[in-house]
Amino acid sequence: MNKLSIGSWNVNGLGDKYRDDQFMSCLKYDINILIETWKGVDDTSNIPDFKNFQKCRKKNRRSRRFSGGIIILYKSHIHKGIIEIKDLTSSKNRLWIKLDKNFFGLEKDLFVCATYITQLNSPHYDDDFLKLKTEITQVSDKEPSYLSDHAQIVVFLKGCISMQNMNIDRKYSEIDMTFKWETISKEKLNTVLEESSTRDEILGYENTPFEINCSAVERAEQQLNNIFKTLTMRSCKIIKSFRKKKLKKKKP
Known part of the structure; x- marks a missing residue:
């Protein structure tokens, strides 16, 4: 093959979305990784022209539905070149596949891991970062490639309050700095994330009972921005800092 495309999508519950034409039009990649499907392993995920692996x-x-869940949908015509590696991990948060070098015309076999990282306080969290790192070393001695390594991070706060009456100057609230990801940034970020103070700050945010009003939304937004800003300032190089423009005083 001259080109192979891979896409990843947190579908927030698959349900019967595969019956929606608009949803199906988004499954345009050769390999489509669907995260948080909230499904058990069954044949309702069988889609024409696709094969799949499920976890x-x-x-x-006590729950009314499943939680987590990973499905890898891939085009039927590449079926002979893909296998699931079941013995690499026992975690329900990761699903590994191998792309055969001979079938795809590669120099080496290509390993792909569909990963769902749970919250730190989730009962399903099991040192996922460290175990994923261990699994990677079993299949490669080189630095892995990340699907979202260079993607812009955009976060939306989900709430049950109308935002129409809020007085917001900009469409989005942005961090007032620009950062550059460097070679040592990954190591720095891992170090910061492993610190107890960082975990406490994140857990504190998750467990804060914000009120249902505009000021609480603004406070939640600012608190989340502070977390991201701390992580980036301690792991990335600061390229630019935006200063607030001073308002010129009008002459009387």
């Missing part, structure tokens, strides 16, 4: 968590008896 699901055991359903809690």
